[in-house]
Amino acid sequence: MNATDQTTLLPTVPAEAPAPSLATIEAHEITAWFGDRMVLDRVSLTMKPGAITALIGPSGCGKSTFLRILNRMHELVPSAQLAGEVRLDGEDIYDPSKRLIDARRAIGMVFQKPNPFPAMSIKENVLAGLRLTGTKASRSAKEELVETCLVKGGLWNEVKDRLDAPGGSLSGGQQQRLCIARSLAIKPRVLLMDEPCSALDPTSTRVIEETMVDLAKEVTIVIVTHNMQQAARVSSECAFFLASQGTPGVIVEHGDTAAMFQNPQDPRTSDYVNGRFG
Numbered sequence: 001m002n003a004t005d006q007t008t009l010l011p012t013v014p015a016e017a018p019a020p021s022l023a024t025i026e027a028h029e030i031t032a033w034f035g036d037r038m039v040l041d042r043v044s045l046t047m048k049p050g051a052i053t054a055l056i057g058p059s060g061c062g063k064s065t066f067l068r069i070l071n072r073m074h075e076l077v078p079s080a081q082l083a084g085e086v087r088l089d090g091e092d093i094y095d096p097s098k099r100l101i102d103a104r105r106a107i108g109m110v111f112q113k114p115n116p117f118p119a120m121s122i123k124e125n126v127l128a129g130l131r132l133t134g135t136k137a138s139r140s141a142k143e144e145l146v147e148t149c150l151v152k153g154g155l156w157n158e159v160k161d162r163l164d165a166p167g168g169s170l171s172g173g174q175q176q177r178l179c180i181a182r183s184l185a186i187k188p189r190v191l192l193m194d195e196p197c198s199a200l201d202p203t204s205t206r207v208i209e210e211t212m213v214d215l216a217k218e219v220t221i222v223i224v225t226h227n228m229q230q231a232a233r234v235s236s237e238c239a240f241f242l243a244s245q246g247t248p249g250v251i252v253e254h255g256d257t258a259a260m261f262q263n264p265q266d267p268r269t270s271d272y273v274n275g276r277f278g
């Protein structure tokens with residue numbers, strides 16, 4: 001045990017803390033550009049607390065750009081620009097008085113390709129986010145947190161006896177669940193998932209879908225998926241994006257997933273969810 005572990009008792013992230021109330025994230029009139037090319041045009045969407053909202057639509061219509069705008073990752077691209085507001089429980093995360101790190105802490109992201117730190121242990125991977133956000137916790141709090149997050153990520157039973165093994169020694173599906181556990185360690189209020197299963201086999205995909213449904217009880221989830229069955233299985237809300245003929249992406253239709261799949265209001269939604277294009 002080192003001195004820091006003995007003396008640092010700052011339960012900023014207590015493992016047993018009650019789940020905070022579920023968050024609402026609202027995009028209001030989002031317009032986005034890369035250079036002088038507009039890729040989203042005044043897109044508004046409310047992602048409801050505790051819901052899994054699926055963003056669907058053909059390739060290139062701006063789903064990933066929209067998702068990245070929700071946690072201020074869009075601004076990392078030098079040519080990227082943005083207009084509009086993203087409100088987390090009513091507060092604009094782009095307000096000049098708001099810190100970037102607070103948005104990233106509150107709104108986590110899981111990417112298409114699992115990206116654990118391969119040489120870092122499973123345990124250290126889960127805790128990595130604490131260091132990045134400057135969050136301190138005692139050793140016992142960290143151990144509890146590792147277990148809690150791996151349980152929530154649906155990975156605990158498979159790795160509990162090898163927490164010191166490198167993250168890179170896990171299968172692709174396990175690595176993705178490790179990334180989910182890592183994002184949960186900083187207790188996000190919203191979890192963004194950009195095609196989280198597209199690199200995985202059907203069994204791993206099902207495990208991650210079950211994990212998502214469990215997680216939705218404590219974190220608001222937004223997922224980009226090309227898989228209509230997946231959108232139908234996991235999401236309660238859905239938004240259909242479209243960018244026709246070189247025009248910027250817009251939301252054609254959004255609402256209850258079952259209604260959108262069974263009784264879409266717009267013929268383009270009907271064509272897309274029934275596999276007639278895209």
Ligand SMILES: Nc1ncnc2c1ncn2[C@@H]1O[C@H](COP(=O)(O)OP(=O)(O)OP(=O)(O)O)[C@@H](O)[C@H]1O
Pocket residue numbers: 034039057058059060061062063064065066077
């Ligand atoms: N870093 C970038 N620089 C320039 N243009 C970009 C950049 N990222 C995305 N784009 C462009 O913005 C538009 C929207 O891309 P985006 O990745 O958001 O679409 P998408 O709907 O998520 O596509 P896919 O389903 O294929 O991932 C596309 O025309 C794309 O070429």
